[in-house]
Amino acid sequence: MQCVECPVRERALFSGVPLDRLSWTQNYRESQYEIEAKQELYLEGAHSQFVYTLFSGWAIFYKTLENGNRQILRVALPGDFLGFQADLSGPMNHSVKAVTMCTLCAFPRGDLKAMLKSNLELATQMVIMNAKDMALCQQHLLATGRKNAMEAIAFLLMEIYYRVQMQNKNEYDPTTKSVFFPIAQEEIADAVGITPVHVNRTLRELRNGKLIRLTDRRLTILNEDVLAETGGFDVSILQKHPLL
Amino acid sequence: MQCVECPVRERALFSGVPLDRLSWTQNYRESQYEIEAKQELYLEGAHSQFVYTLFSGWAIFYKTLENGNRQILRVALPGDFLGFQADLSGPMNHSVKAVTMCTLCAFPRGDLKAMLKSNLELATQMVIMNAKDMALCQQHLLATGRKNAMEAIAFLLMEIYYRVQMQNKNEYDPTTKSVFFPIAQEEIADAVGITPVHVNRTLRELRNGKLIRLTDRRLTILNEDVLAETGGFDVSILQKHPLL
DNA sequence: CGCCTTCTTGAGATGACTCAATGGTGGTGG
DNA sequence: CCACCACCATTGAGTCATCTCAAGAAGGCG
Numbered sequence: 200m201q202c203v204e205c206p207v208r209e210r211a212l213f214s215g216v217p218l219d220r221l222s223w224t225q226n227y228r229e230s231q232y233e234i235e236a237k238q239e240l241y242l243e244g245a246h247s248q249f250v251y252t253l254f255s256g257w258a259i260f261y262k263t264l265e266n267g268n269r270q271i272l273r274v275a276l277p278g279d280f281l282g283f284q285a286d287l288s289g290p291m292n293h294s295v296k297a298v299t300m301c302t303l304c305a306f307p308r309g310d311l312k313a314m315l316k317s318n319l320e321l322a323t324q325m326v327i328m329n330a331k332d333m334a335l336c337q338q339h340l341l342a343t344g345r346k347n348a349m350e351a352i353a354f355l356l357m358e359i360y361y362r363v364q365m366q367n368k369n370e371y372d373p374t375t376k377s378v379f380f381p382i383a384q385e386e387i388a389d390a391v392g393i394t395p396v397h398v399n400r401t402l403r404e405l406r407n408g409k410l411i412r413l414t415d416r417r418l419t420i421l422n423e424d425v426l427a428e429t430g431g432f433d434v435s436i437l438q439k440h441p442l443l
Numbered sequence: 444m445q446c447v448e449c450p451v452r453e454r455a456l457f458s459g460v461p462l463d464r465l466s467w468t469q470n471y472r473e474s475q476y477e478i479e480a481k482q483e484l485y486l487e488g489a490h491s492q493f494v495y496t497l498f499s500g501w502a503i504f505y506k507t508l509e510n511g512n513r514q515i516l517r518v519a520l521p522g523d524f525l526g527f528q529a530d531l532s533g534p535m536n537h538s539v540k541a542v543t544m545c546t547l548c549a550f551p552r553g554d555l556k557a558m559l560k561s562n563l564e565l566a567t568q569m570v571i572m573n574a575k576d577m578a579l580c581q582q583h584l585l586a587t588g589r590k591n592a593m594e595a596i597a598f599l600l601m602e603i604y605y606r607v608q609m610q611n612k613n614e615y616d617p618t619t620k621s622v623f624f625p626i627a628q629e630e631i632a633d634a635v636g637i638t639p640v641h642v643n644r645t646l647r648e649l650r651n652g653k654l655i656r657l658t659d660r661r662l663t664i665l666n667e668d669v670l671a672e673t674g675g676f677d678v679s680i681l682q683k684h685p686l687l
Numbered sequence: 688c689g690c691c692t693t694c695t696t697g698a699g700a701t702g703a704c705t706c707a708a709t710g711g712t713g714g715t716g717g
Numbered sequence: 718c719c720a721c722c723a724c725c726a727t728t729g730a731g732t733c734a735t736c737t738c739a740a741g742a743a744g745g746c747g
Contacts, residue, residue: 262581262585264585264589264590264675265675268589268590269589270584270585270588270589272581272584272585283574284574284577284578285571285574285575285577285578285682286682289679289682292578292581292680293581315567315570316563316567317563318563319560319561319562319563319566322563322566322567322569322570323559323560323566325566325570326559326566326569326570326573327529329570329573329574329577330527330528330529330573331529332577333528333529333573333576333577333580334528334529334536336577336580336581336584337506337516337536337537337580339584340514340516340580340583340584340587341506341508341514341516343584343587343588343636344514344587344633344635344636345508345512345513345514345633345636346508346512347702347703348702348703383724383725383726384725384726384727385725389588389589391588392587392588392589393703393704394703394704394705395725395726396703396704396705396706396727396728397702397703397704399726399727399728400703400727400728402726403727403728431508431509435533436536438529438530438533591734591735592734592735627692627693627694628693628694628695629693629694637735637736638735638736638737639693639694640695640696640735640736640737640738641734641735641736643694643695643696644695644696644735646694647695647696
């Protein structure tokens with residue numbers, strides 16, 4: 200990981216904070232990192248020194264069982280905040296791995312603690328962000344627990360398709376209704392709690408049904424209505440600006 | 444639902460706030476409710492006017508699919524905060540139903556919004572609480588996605604057993620290592636994403652293995668070590684006081 | 688006493704899994 | 718420019734965990 204001074208100001212965490220109130224960030228250190236695809240940003244159990252904002256690239260949050268089984272908790276897109284958890288001083292309760300090359304802004308955990316205790320705007324932003332993440336996590340719990348393979352995958356694809364539109368416009372092509380999609384079938388499997396082989400067969404069904412095209416790291420939505428219906432997906436769960 | 448003035452002060456949400464700083468709550472309306480077992484506190488899609496703190500009783504958070512399938516997101520115990528979500532002004536994204544008779548303290552949503560924007564202590568408390576809830580939700584996602592019936596149920600039982608110890612001491616009997624447990628098998632099923640019938644068979648296995656006793660709404664942990672091992676349960680995920 | 692809810696158990700069905708082999712594609716190095 | 722390798726996707730065939738359907742049994746309650 201290389202490290203330089205972080206040049207970017209408009210981080211998602213602070214997106215709701217007027218620019219003229221950002222002066223307090225001057226007091227805190229921050230620095231930019233890059234990591235290669237397939238590298239771990241941190242591992243469950245590790246004592247990470249930082250929290251991060253993802254500037255570019257795709258990453259996954261996951262947990263691993265002793266038997267090696269992995270559950271992907273979330274796909275992280277640019278603007279997402281990584282490494283925050285209730286116990287900021289303790290070991291990480293999940294791992295994060297880069298899917299593509301990623302650039303991140305690192306922030307010392309101790310500083311975040313101090314800021315949270317002193318900065319109302321930041322704390323309020325965090326409340327909103329966490330609540331949104333929670334809503335998504337609950338959607339995944341619903342999908343994993345009570346949807347079959349096809350429904351769960353349909354939901355996941357729709358979710359990512361829309362999140363890319365909102366968080367990473369340059370990877371979205373409105374004319375073809377397609378997005379960059381670097382997620383392997385094995386990762387889809389670990390996200391929805393099924394087997395890679397079964398993901399493969401289910402994707403074939405989705406292709407046969409002319410709902411999607413998924414080749415060369417690109418996902419095209421051919422029949423959005425039916426796909427959304429199948430997955431039980433409703434865009435409103437991703438509201439960019441909740442009316443807190 | 445009957446409504447009277449709320450007489451209680453030491454709500455969990457404010458547990459970290461020194462009592463002498465609680466004066467600001469005087470400015471906000473709050474009132475106590477009671478609801479019967481099996482009554483809904485609010486339904487997904489409804490525009491609830493309040494958020495709540497659960498004083499006594501058990502409740503469940505859940506989501507429902509069009510086909511009627513239900514996924515329980517969380518079991519709520521005394522001290523838990525209900526009804527908070529990213530979009531405080533929009534419709535609820537989940538439902539809450541009382542398992543036993545419950546008493547709650549209701550707080551107008553608009554007031555919470557205002558408080559969040561003006562009260563640093565409250566915002567910080569909310570950040571911590573949400574982060575803890577998130578950790579639990581992720582544990583459930585892991586269980587539902589990547590554990591088998593036996594492991595997932597073992598985890599759930601251990602989790603609730605410990606949460607009762609921490610949040611509702613009078614329902615915990617240390618001499619017999621047992622807790623009050625009003626959750627039906629069908630609810631366990633909806634919490635871990637399997638069928639009631641299969642829950643029943645799995646519980647039988649757990650009983651045969653002398654790991655638990657579960658009768659008459661009471662859960663006894665007979666072999667905590669093996670049960671925790673089976674479920675992959677680690678108490679530390681429930682830390683009462685994260686070191687924010 | 689009868690009804691309702693919850694628990695229990697059996698038997699057959701099936702969605703998803705495992706194991707295993709094949710094929711494609713991109714990168715790398717000789 | 719080709720050979721090789723690593724990684725991912727694909728497909729077949731048999732197995733298994735979990736589901737579905739169905740019927741009783743065991744309380745609790747009006």
